[in-house]
Amino acid sequence: MSRSPLPYNPKILELFRNPKNLGRMDDATVSAVAGNPSCGDMITFYLKIDEEKEVIVKASFESYGCAANIATSSILTEMVTGKSLEEAWQTSWKTVAKEVGGLPNVKFHCGILAVGALRRAIRQYYRIKGKKPEWLPEEQTFEEKQALEEEELAEMLSKRVSLPESEE
Ligand code: FES
Numbered sequence: 778m779s780r781s782p783l784p785y786n787p788k789i790l791e792l793f794r795n796p797k798n799l800g801r802m803d804d805a806t807v808s809a810v811a812g813n814p815s816c817g818d819m820i821t822f823y824l825k826i827d828e829e830k831e832v833i834v835k836a837s838f839e840s841y842g843c844a845a846n847i848a849t850s851s852i853l854t855e856m857v858t859g860k861s862l863e864e865a866w867q868t869s870w871k872t873v874a875k876e877v878g879g880l881p882n883v884k885f886h887c888g889i890l891a892v893g894a895l896r897r898a899i900r901q902y903y904r905i906k907g908k909k910p911e912w913l914p915e916e917q918t919f920e921e922k923q924a925l926e927e928e929e930l931a932e933m934l935s936k937r938v939s940l941p942e943s944e945e
Contacts, residue, residue, distance in 0.1 A: 792848035809897035813931035893924030
């Protein structure tokens with residue numbers, strides 16, 4: 778019996794217990810972080826890219842997030858492997874949430890963070906290459922903006938609750 782306090786579906790719990798493609802990728806073409814280490818909700822997404830075809834040949838992640846974050850990151854690595862960077866870019870957090878069988882409302886941001894990290898990695902790749910494909914929007918997408926907002930919020934909270942020196 779599950780002791781999870783949240784109504785996670787069995788697929789999320791299974792991916793949380795047995796995540797796919799978990800771990801640092803030493804030969805990654807590119808990687809990107811989303812989230813903030815000060816609150817622990819942080820994910821790193823690694824991509825190995827066939828640069829000639831612009832296809833993702835391998836994807837992995839490291840997560841300090843919750844079960845929903847681990848499950849959505851895990852399934853996202855499987856969804857984008859073998860896809861072109863453009864196809865991978867189109868993967869929205871809603872598609873990912875659907876793929877894991879649905880997320881509790883309070884856990885939407887965990888899936889958004891996973892997609893935010895993937896999109897940052899794709900942007901980073903083109904930044905390094907000095908290229909800008911026409912399908913890559915100038916403006917940050919919803920997932921990227923949300924990741925940024927979460928980082929700013931965590932930063933603000935960590936400053937607000939820091940103890941005065943006398944209490945440390
Ligand atoms: Fe923040 Fe899931 S990653 S609660």
